[in-house]
Amino acid sequence: MMSLFRRRRTARPTFFYGATLTLLVLAGCQSAEESAAARSQRVAADTITCTSNLPSRFATTPVASPIGTDAQVAASAEGMVLIPGGTFAMGADNNQARPDEFPKHSVAVDSFWMDVTEVTNAQFRAFVEATDYVTTAERKPDWEELRKQLPPGTPKPPDSVLVASSLVFTAPTHPVSLNNYAQWWQWQPGADWQHPEGPGSSIAGKDDYPVVHVSWDDAQAYARWAGKRLPTEAEWEWAARGGLEGAVYPWGNEHVEAGVSKANTWQGRFPDQNTEKDGFYTAAPVRSFAPNGYGLYDMAGNVWEWCQDFYRPDYYQTLQQRGTVHNPQGPAQSYDPQEPTVPKRVQRGGSFLCHDSYCSSYRASARMKSSPDTGLSHAGFRCVRDN
């Protein structure tokens, strides 16, 4: 059975090791019940920002990325669109924005090519077949690496739990409080990009669906093979805005649930009831909804998309002091005060699980983060290349 491995509070009072750190399904390794104080702090943190609501995977030993061939490095722009350069106000557009989306600040981005869709299962399969690459989710977690991110003295989980796994959304059967994602995320052995829901599931007939359960490391490996790279967070947001200035969403300011369906999100009551008004319970084939002004599909909803950048909640504050910043590359190091020992990379765009009641991350400025070894059933990526 799944259980949430709760980090004990350490002697460092300024750090809070809440349940937001790492979802570990560690049978027989459950620590003592979370203290009332710790629980109070966790709820408070989650109320402040829902960017804490994605769990992180076990740490695993990084595997060297395959290097693309010359032919691949010289890949054509097929399936890509040229995004013009420009200067824009990056960051929060309305009162739904979370603290890490502030302040709005001036950013200039050079032109670049961007995949018009999220990387699909067919595209990722071509990479795996060419390189024999094994994704993070398909590898046994390395306890020695994992323990580096955990408080001292954390007991080793049983070997039966330290198996190739990934995190799968599993809807509860009844309404639940939204402050504990363990109620809808499950550490699922055998879940990976070819088995999105775990053993018994498959991607047969889903070549045009976005690949999921890819870690940041996996996305990097694919991008290098394809002669591309991951977008910076600034490039991603500039592209998502599709030429609109200050709009909340990639399509403008019409509310996500008003009018015709504009993105694959969650309708109904999250996380137990989905009316599927937009036609999809989980991922949708790419190009299922209208593109934005630059011809990009699914920049809002469907699956999260990895960016190149490290995550820091205060990064925009440092940029604002520098005037217009040209092609920002993200902070030199990551820092997430909620999980200070865990390195984080940025994810953008929201997913089929996003709903206004919980996480309106289909907004162009919304930010998310996760550890680079994390794979999730609602997370993928797309690539860019320099012009």
Ligand SMILES: [Ca+2]
């Ligand atoms: Ca949907």
